[in-house]
Amino acid sequence: MNGIACARALATGVVVCLAGNALAAGTPAKRNAKYVIFDPSGSSVTIGVAVNGVETVAGDYWDNPNSMFHGFVRTADGTITAFDPEGSVQTFVTAINSKGAVTGNYDDADYNGHGFVRSVGGRTTSFDPPGEEYSVMPGGINKQGVVAGWYLDANAGVARGFLRNSDGSFVEFDATGSYGTYADCINGSGTSAGYYEDANFRAHGFVRTVDGTVTEFDPAGARSTTPTAINDRGTITGYYSGTQGVSHGFVRMADGTLTNFDVPNAIATSAMAIDTKGQITGSYTDAQYVIHGFLRAPGGALKSFDAEAGATSTLPAEIANTGGKHSVIGGSLEDAQFVEHGFLRTD
Numbered sequence: 001m002n003g004i005a006c007a008r009a010l011a012t013g014v015v016v017c018l019a020g021n022a023l024a025a026g027t028p029a030k031r032n033a034k035y036v037i038f039d040p041s042g043s044s045v046t047i048g049v050a051v052n053g054v055e056t057v058a059g060d061y062w063d064n065p066n067s068m069f070h071g072f073v074r075t076a077d078g079t080i081t082a083f084d085p086e087g088s089v090q091t092f093v094t095a096i097n098s099k100g101a102v103t104g105n106y107d108d109a110d111y112n113g114h115g116f117v118r119s120v121g122g123r124t125t126s127f128d129p130p131g132e133e134y135s136v137m138p139g140g141i142n143k144q145g146v147v148a149g150w151y152l153d154a155n156a157g158v159a160r161g162f163l164r165n166s167d168g169s170f171v172e173f174d175a176t177g178s179y180g181t182y183a184d185c186i187n188g189s190g191t192s193a194g195y196y197e198d199a200n201f202r203a204h205g206f207v208r209t210v211d212g213t214v215t216e217f218d219p220a221g222a223r224s225t226t227p228t229a230i231n232d233r234g235t236i237t238g239y240y241s242g243t244q245g246v247s248h249g250f251v252r253m254a255d256g257t258l259t260n261f262d263v264p265n266a267i268a269t270s271a272m273a274i275d276t277k278g279q280i281t282g283s284y285t286d287a288q289y290v291i292h293g294f295l296r297a298p299g300g301a302l303k304s305f306d307a308e309a310g311a312t313s314t315l316p317a318e319i320a321n322t323g324g325k326h327s328v329i330g331g332s333l334e335d336a337q338f339v340e341h342g343f344l345r346t347d
Contacts, residue, residue, distance in 0.1 A: 032347070033305065033345050033346065033347045034345070034346045034347075035307050035308065035343055035344070035345050036078075036343065036344045036346075037307065037308060037333070037341050037342070037343050038057075038074060038078070038080065038341065038342050038343070038344070039061065039341050039342065040061045040070075040072045040074075040080045040082050041080070041082075042061075042063055042065075043061035043062065043063065044061075044062050044063070044064040044339070045061060045062035045064075045339070045340045046059065046061045046062075046072075046332060046340060046341050046342040047059045047060055047061065047332045047340065047342065048317055048330045048331045048332045048342035048343060048344070049093045049094060049095070049096075049317050049318070049330075050093065050094070050095050050096040050102075050317060050318045050330060051096065051317075051318045051319070051320050051328055051329065051330030051344065052096050052097065052098050052099075052100065052320050053098055053320045053321050053322050053323065053328070054076060054098075054100070054322070055075075055076035055322065055328050055344060055346065056073060056074065056075050056076065056096060056100050057073070057074040057096075057330040057342060057344055058071070058072065058073050058074075058093045058095075058096040058102045059071075059072055059093050059317075059330075059332070059342055060072065060091060060092050060093050060104075061082075061342075068089060068090050068091075069090050069091055069092055070082050070083065070084055070091050071083045071084065071091040071092070071093045071102070071104060071118070072093075073096075073100070073102060073118075074342070074344075081122070083118060083122070083124065084106065085106045085114075085116045085118075085124045085126050086124070086126070087106075087108050087109065087126075088106035088107065088108065089106075089107050089108065089109055089111070090106060090107040091104065091106045092104050092105055092106065094137070094138050094139055094140070094149075095138065095139065095140045095141045095185075096141070096318075097141045097142055097143050097145070098143045098320075099120055099143060100120035101117060101118065101119055101120055101141060101145055102117070102118040102141075103115065103116065103117050103118075103138040103140075103141040103147050103149075104116060104138060105135075105136055105137055105138060106126075112134055112135070113134070113135035113136050113137070114126050114127070114128055114136055115127045115128065115136040115137075115138045115147065115149065115164070116138075117138075117141070117145070117147065117164075127164060127168065128151075129151050129160075129162050129164075129170050129172060130170060131153070131155075132153065132154040132155050133151040133152060133153060133154055134152055134154045135151060135152040136149065136151045137149050137150055137151065137182075138164075139182075139183055139184035139185055139186075139194065140183075140184065140185040140186040140192070140229075141186070142186045142187060142188050142190065143188050144166060144188070144190070145165075145166035146163055146164065146165055146166060146186060146190055147163070147164040147186070148161070148162070148163055148183040148184070148185060148186035148192040148194070149161075149162055149164070149183055149184075150162065150181060150182045150183050150184075150194070158178075158179055158180045159180040159181055159182055159197075160172055160173070160174055160181055161173045161174065161175075161181040161182065161183035161192075161194065161208070162183065163183070163186070163190070163192065173208065173212065173214065174196070175196035175204075175206045175214050175216060176214065176216070177196075177198055177199070178196040178197065178198070179196075179197050179198060179199055179201070180196060180197040181194070181196045181206075182194045182195050182196065183208070184227065184228060185227065185228065185229050185230045185236075186230065187230045187231060187232045187234065188232045189210065189232065189234075190209075190210040191207060191208065191209050191210060191230060191234055192207070192208045192230070193205070193206065193207045193208070193227040193229075193230045193236050194206060194227055195225055195226055195227060196216070202223060202224060203224040203225055203226060204216050204217070204218050204225050205217045205218060205225040205226070205227045205236070205238065205240075205252070206227075207227075207230070207234075207236060207252075215256075217252060217256070217258065218240070219240045219248075219250040219252075219258050219260050220258070220260065221240075221242050221243070221260070222240035222241070222242065222250075223240075223241055223242060223243060223245075224240060224241040225238065225240045225250075226238050226239055226240065227252075228271065228272050228273065228282075229271075229272065229273045229274045229318075230274070231274045231275060231276050231278070232276050233254060233276065233278070234253075234254030235251060235252065235253055235254060235274060235278055236251070236252040236274075237249065237250065237251050237252075237271040237272075237273070237274040237280045237282075238250060238271055239269065239270040239271055239282070240260075246267065246268045247268045247269060247270050248260055248261070248262050248268070248269055249261045249262065249263075249269045249270065249271035249280070249282060249296070250271065251271070251274070251278075251280060251296075259300075261296065261300065261302075262284075263284040263292075263294050263302055263304065264302070265286070265287070266284040266285065266286070267284075267285045267286065267287060267289070268284065268285050269282065269283075269284045269294075270282045270283055270284070271296070272316060272317055272318070273316065273317065273318045273319045273329075274319065275319045275320055275321050275327055276321050277298060277321060277327070278297075278298035279295060279296065279297060279298065279319060279327060280295070280296040280319075281293065281294065281295050281296070281316040281318075281319045281329050282294055282296075282316060283313075283314060283315050283316060284304070290312060290313070291312070291313035291314060291315065291334075292304050292305065292306055292314050293305045293306065293307065293314040293315070293316045293329070293331070293345075294316075295319075295329070305345070306333075307331070307333040307343040307345065308333055308335060308341075308343070310335065310336040311333045311334060311335055311336070312334045312335070312336060312338060313333060313334040314331070314333045314343075315331045315332050315333065315334075316329050316330070316331040316345075317330055317331040317332070318330050318331070322346075326346070326347055327347060328344060328345065328346050328347075329344070329345040330342070330343070330344055330345075331343055331345075
């Protein structure tokens, strides 16, 4: 279960992850960052999913009277715009690019899943990979508008990776030996990353370059590997589960060098996003099972943070550079009353 899915599970009270987004107790960071907590009008649950360098946050929220999710975009001035693709009964956002284009998926009235791209001007285009499919999950969108994701093949019954170009054309691919390929992120050069499942249903990481070369990888000690983000330098971050099923963070450099890490004293650590400078954000669970955010510097130094005093969980989803030394983090938090809100963290 990825960070977005974990946040939605928290929001709806369904089940929740153990390793996928658990964390532990580090030394709290000094409160020098600024936090904005927000909710779209009519929201009973708000999930911040992505942020870009101009402080635009995208995500989705639960409309309790109508029992459905809607997408939203919040600009730096605080304006929140809700949206749904035509024919949607549930809308889920997965990513935003530097220009403000948003991607995600939605369910139609028959609960078939389709992909969409929403332009910065608000125009929404639905899409499906060619052939027989019954669920489409875009994972990331780069500045050129190329979407990386996966879909379920109705004939084979397995997931296949895809790239959707800005002109609407598709490239489909599978990792070697895959019984399911899940592309979850893409960088500015078109290199994508994700994971695939082998015949034993164990997940392994992969990176696919623009020439179609797919390289598989696993951190040392991994039984299940989940890449979550790739930056323009080709550095990948994510988390993996070890022999005891607990998650740990990792960072993989473009040359293939892998480094594992944990927040000090964490029960579990999940890295969710990386910026162009190599800063990583994610979450960890402490010994009291409270979930905190963390920020990892390129050199490895770790800082813990909470988006709000008394929050029972802080779930960073994305980090982006605003220029110079500054960065922003977007995500969601669960307050002391266990209600979920979106947040924007600026430094």
